[in-house]
Amino acid sequence: MPTTTIDGHEIHVNEEGFMTEPGEWTEDLAKSLAAQIGIDLTDEHWKAIRFLRDDYAHEGETATLRRISVVGGIPTKTLFQLFPQKPAKKLAYVAGLPKPHGCV
Structure with missing residues (x-):
């Protein structure tokens, strides 16, 4: 499994950059992930x-x-305002979870 380093923390990710180990997630990491997008x-x-x-x-x-x-x-309208264009995908990314089934 590939890894990446964000704000000094090494995290496991898949080929699309989604975290594969939800236990590695922290609220500080979420802030960094959100800032990246x-x-x-x-x-x-x-x-x-x-x-x-x-x-x-x-x-x-x-x-x-x-x-x-x-x-x-x-x-849903609120989710699109909070996480523009692809809310489910962006929300999962920030939350340190796998991309939801059905997202492209």
């Missing part, structure tokens, strides 16, 4: 990130945009 994290971002990580811990896979909206209670 041009996002400055707010409380609303953290609500989505925490939902996604908690859901992953229970379900064993990264939630789809629909699940985040329905179960997490975060409207």
